Each structure stands twice: as C-alpha cells, then as structure tokens.
Amino acid sequence: MTRVVRFHRHGGPEVLCIETVDVPPPAKGEVQIRVRALGLNRAEALLRTGTYIETATFPSGLGLEAGGIVEAIGEGVAGFAPGEAVSIVPPLSMVRWPAYAELATFPAELVVKHPPELGFEAAAAVWMQYLTAYGALVDIAGLGRGDVVAITAASSSVGLAAIQIANRIGAFPVALTRTSAKQRALREAGAAHVIALDEEDIEARLAVIAGASGVRVVFDAVGGPAFEPLTAAMSRGGILIEYGGLSPAPTPFPLFNVLTKSLVLRGYLVHEIIRDPVRLAKAKAFILDGLSDGSLKPVIARTFPFEEIVEAHRFLESNNQFGKIVVTI
Known part of the structure; x- marks a missing residue:
C-alpha cells in the first residue's frame, strides 16, 4: 500500500x-x-x-x-x-x-x-522550469549573445530559469515583477535589470535599457494590459512568446505595434518540446550541461x-x- x-x-x-x-x-x-x-x-x-x-x-x-x-x-x-x-x-x-x-x-x-x-x-x-524556458528562449526564439530579453513573472521558477538560461547564453535578461519588493533578490539571481510593473513606465524603462535596437525577445506569462507597452519596446522582427495568462484583465491585441514592427506573437506550451524526441534530447543535453557546470541552479x-x-x-x-x-x- x-x-x-x-x-x-x-x-x-x-x-x-x-x-x-x-x-x-x-x-x-x-x-x-x-x-x-x-x-x-x-x-x-x-x-x-x-x-x-x-x-x-x-x-x-x-x-x-x-x-x-x-x-x-x-x-x-x-x-x-x-x-x-x-x-x-x-x-x-x-x-x-x-x-x-x-x-x-x-x-x-x-x-x-x-x-x-x-x-x-x-x-x-x-525539468518543468528549465524545459519551459529553454523551449521558448532557445528552441523557438533562438536567443543569442547580446540579445535583450524581457521576462515577466520573473520571480517564478520558470522566470528564474529563464534568467539563468539567458545569462548562460550571454544575453541580457530584464526581469519584470509586479512591485519592487523582489528587486534585490532578482538582481542577485542574475537579472541585468529589474522593472516593477506597478510602479514604473514599462515602455520607457525598456527603451532606455535596450536602446535603439529594442527588445528582441519577450517571454511572458501574464498577458493583460502590459502587452501594449511590451510590444511597443520591441525591436523590428522581434518575438513575444506567451506561455501563460496570469492577468485577470483582458489582453489587448497590439495591432499597430505588430504591423509596424513585423512582430511575431506566439503561444507556447512546454508539451511541444516534451512530445518531440529530437527537440527534447537537445533540451535535456543543454540543461544537464548547465546543471553540471553550475550555470543552471x-x-x-x-x-x-x-x-x-x-x-x-x-x-x-x-x-x-x-x-x-x-x-x-
């Protein structure tokens, strides 16, 4: 029994x-x-x-x-x-x-x-956190060295995994969190910058951080009103990957930003990595290597x-x- x-x-x-x-x-x-x-x-x-x-x-x-x-x-x-x-x-x-x-x-x-x-x-x-973050950032978005990536719900296990993966690749992770209460912890966890959604102008802060090139990758678990300023701060041809819907508010479709910047908005579930043996094998190898060398913890x-x-x-x-x-x- x-x-x-x-x-x-x-x-x-x-x-x-x-x-x-x-x-x-x-x-x-x-x-x-x-x-x-x-x-x-x-x-x-x-x-x-x-x-x-x-x-x-x-x-x-x-x-x-x-x-x-x-x-x-x-x-x-x-x-x-x-x-x-x-x-x-x-x-x-x-x-x-x-x-x-x-x-x-x-x-x-x-x-x-x-x-x-x-x-x-x-x-x-x-496995849930690192596979989710790897699938979005590496497998789909092709995150590379020097890329700026905005990560919402950054203090969640998946958000922290995304920060670690971005650092392992050499990208610049920008952590977005509801208030500044977790700002210090997120910086200590490896975030290059931290933005408090309820306290700051998201678009303005991201524009300063990313510069003229803009944010190429957004990894979002929230949806809701932040869609507009997030997409406004993105680079031409950037990609926003949506893997959740934590916001109780409606999520507007940012038509102007999508059209003028040729943005890609993509829904994502970790299942698409897990059910594909080839993609899963690559993900496991990346994660196990990171666990072994200490870059993923x-x-x-x-x-x-x-x-x-x-x-x-x-x-x-x-x-x-x-x-x-x-x-x-």
Missing part, C-alpha cells in the same frame, strides 16, 4: 487528501519511482480547480515533477537499475501519470539520471513535508514565493 494525494472534487487546497492505495507494478515501457521530493507547479492548482487544459477524472491524482529512486522497471526498459537516483520530465498527462505519491510510475523516456550532487529536492525542481523557495500538501498549495497560490516550492517525502 502506498500513500498518494488525490482529490474527489474541484476546489481550493482543502480538497486535497492523502489516501492509501494499491499501486500496480510498472507496465511495459514504464519505470516506477520511490519518490523523495515533489516540485509544485501552478498547473496542479489549475487541475485541482478545474481550469487546466486537462480534465480530472475523480478521484484524481496530480503532480508533474519528482525526484527519487528507481524502485522497479517494466518490460522492455533498458538503461535503468533499481536504486538509481532519477528525476522526471513532466508527463503530457498528470492524470494518467500523477507524481504526488510515495510510489509513482512514469514512461521510461521521461525518466532522467540527473547529476548526483543535485540532491532530490533540487532534482524535483528542474534551481532556486528553492520553501519546502514542505508530504503531510502538509494542503499548506504547500496554499503557499503556491499566495504568489509570495521566490522560486520553486518543493514537498519532501
């Missing part, structure tokens, strides 16, 4: 409960993990509330990231042995392969042997024990975190 986190109806963090269930052995092509740590993502809160791109089937499990030890190997799986430390590339379906459990099973192609010096907590905080906001999963989700939704929330087992 294994403890798992499930929910039987949509709602707030209080609908999450720890239950004991029988977990079957791994099927063909699967690897079963003894989980030591979980990385929390906003997607899990959206699934819990019924507003995610995937639909829960009750009772539903959840969770996209884990670090742990190989417990068992399914038929046809090679390259793994029981007892090895591994971490998980987020599956396309967390309902089918939920991570919130003491014992969890995943497709073998999503199981990764990470650098052992990471430890389980950091390993559980790797997960930032842990706070850890919670497994028994406090409800409190962990409450903190996730508080928006007070700086980096990744991790749950240990």
Whole structure:
C-alpha cells in the first residue's frame, strides 16, 4: 500500500487528501519511482480547480515533477537499475501519470539520471522550469549573445530559469515583477535589470535599457494590459512568446505595434518540446550541461513535508514565493 494525494472534487487546497492505495507494478515501457521530493507547479492548482487544459477524472491524482529512486522497471526498459537516483520530465498527462505519491510510475523516456550532487529536492525542481524556458528562449526564439530579453513573472521558477538560461547564453535578461519588493533578490539571481510593473513606465524603462535596437525577445506569462507597452519596446522582427495568462484583465491585441514592427506573437506550451524526441534530447543535453557546470541552479523557495500538501498549495497560490516550492517525502 502506498500513500498518494488525490482529490474527489474541484476546489481550493482543502480538497486535497492523502489516501492509501494499491499501486500496480510498472507496465511495459514504464519505470516506477520511490519518490523523495515533489516540485509544485501552478498547473496542479489549475487541475485541482478545474481550469487546466486537462480534465480530472475523480478521484484524481496530480503532480508533474519528482525526484527519487528507481524502485522497479517494466518490460522492455533498458538503461535503468533499481536504486538509481532519477528525476522526471513532466508527463503530457498528470492524470494518467500523477507524481504526488510515495510510489509513482512514469514512461521510461521521461525518466532522467540527473547529476548526483543535485540532491532530490533540487532534482524535483528542474525539468518543468528549465524545459519551459529553454523551449521558448532557445528552441523557438533562438536567443543569442547580446540579445535583450524581457521576462515577466520573473520571480517564478520558470522566470528564474529563464534568467539563468539567458545569462548562460550571454544575453541580457530584464526581469519584470509586479512591485519592487523582489528587486534585490532578482538582481542577485542574475537579472541585468529589474522593472516593477506597478510602479514604473514599462515602455520607457525598456527603451532606455535596450536602446535603439529594442527588445528582441519577450517571454511572458501574464498577458493583460502590459502587452501594449511590451510590444511597443520591441525591436523590428522581434518575438513575444506567451506561455501563460496570469492577468485577470483582458489582453489587448497590439495591432499597430505588430504591423509596424513585423512582430511575431506566439503561444507556447512546454508539451511541444516534451512530445518531440529530437527537440527534447537537445533540451535535456543543454540543461544537464548547465546543471553540471553550475550555470543552471534551481532556486528553492520553501519546502514542505508530504503531510502538509494542503499548506504547500496554499503557499503556491499566495504568489509570495521566490522560486520553486518543493514537498519532501
């Protein structure tokens, strides 16, 4: 019998409960993990509330990231042995392969042997954030040395990953955050500049930072009214990659800026990287190299024990975190 986190109806963090269930052995092509740590993502809160791109089937499990030890190997799986430390590339379906459990099973192609010096907590905080940022900045935008990239929701785990990746490439990351409260922390995390959305003129600040060339890449998780000043500060032929919609306000289409600057506005989900073996292999190699040389280092906001999963989700939704929330087992 294994403890798992499930929910039987949509709602707030209080609908999450720890239950004991029988977990079957791994099927063909699967690897079963003894989980030591979980990385929390906003997607899990959206699934819990019924507003995610995937639909829960009750009772539903959840969770996209884990670090742990190989417990068992399914038929046809090679390259793994029981007892090895591994971490998980987020599956396309967390309902089918939920991570919130003491014992969890995943497709073998999503199981990764990470650098052992990471430890389980950091390993559980790797793949969603770095794959999301890499896919947008490197795979799609082709971010290069000297490029100015504006990163919204910069204190999130994905935002911090984007800052690190930009620095690794030699680009100039400009962190955008709601207020100046996290300004110092963002500078210490590697941001070349920090802009407080609620306190400053975004377009004017970006114009000073980027100069006549403008901002070539915008990596945005927010949408809303900031679309207008962000696109106004972009370079001709620049690209804005939208991977979220945190703003409750409508997002205007900046027609004039798009037309006069020949801008590219592109929606993006990390799934397009995960479901493409060639693109995923390149992403994994880049991330593993960065983890090994220290240029990529997960930032842990706070850890919670497994028994406090409800409190962990409450903190996730508080928006007070700086980096990744991790749950240990």
